[in-house]
Amino acid sequence: MVSTASGRPRPYSLELGLRVKQRLWETLRCPTLREEEQPDGQLGCTEGFSSPTLRSFAPLIEVDISGEPVPKHPQRPQQ
Numbered sequence: 001m002v003s004t005a006s007g008r009p010r011p012y013s014l015e016l017g018l019r020v021k022q023r024l025w026e027t028l029r030c031p032t033l034r035e036e037e038q039p040d041g042q043l044g045c046t047e048g049f050s051s052p053t054l055r056s057f058a059p060l061i062e063v064d065i066s067g068e069p070v071p072k073h074p075q076r077p078q079q
Contacts, residue, residue, distance in 0.1 A: 018058075025058035 002010055002020070010016060025031075029049040036044045050056070 018060075021058045025056075026052045030056050 002016070004010055030052050032048040032050070034046045034048060036046065038044050
C-alpha cells in the first residue's frame with residue numbers, strides 16, 4: 001500500500017492517507033472513545049471496540065489550520 005511493486009516508496013497523496021487511515025481503523029477493530037464525567041467532576045475516558053462492517057468508515061475530522069504558521073524545513077547540506 002505504501003510502496004510500489006518495485007519496492008520504491010509511493011508518493012504521499014490525500015487518497016493514500018485516507019486508505020491508510022481506513023485500514024488502521026479496520027485493523028484496530030473500529031475504536032471509539034466515550035468521555036464520562038465522574039461524580040467528583042473529573043472526566044473519565046472509556047475505549048470501545050466493534051467489528052467492522054461494510055458501512056463503518058473511519059471518522060473524517062477536518063482541522064482548521066488557516067491560522068497556523070507555515071512549517072520551516074531544515075536546510076539540507078549541499079553534496
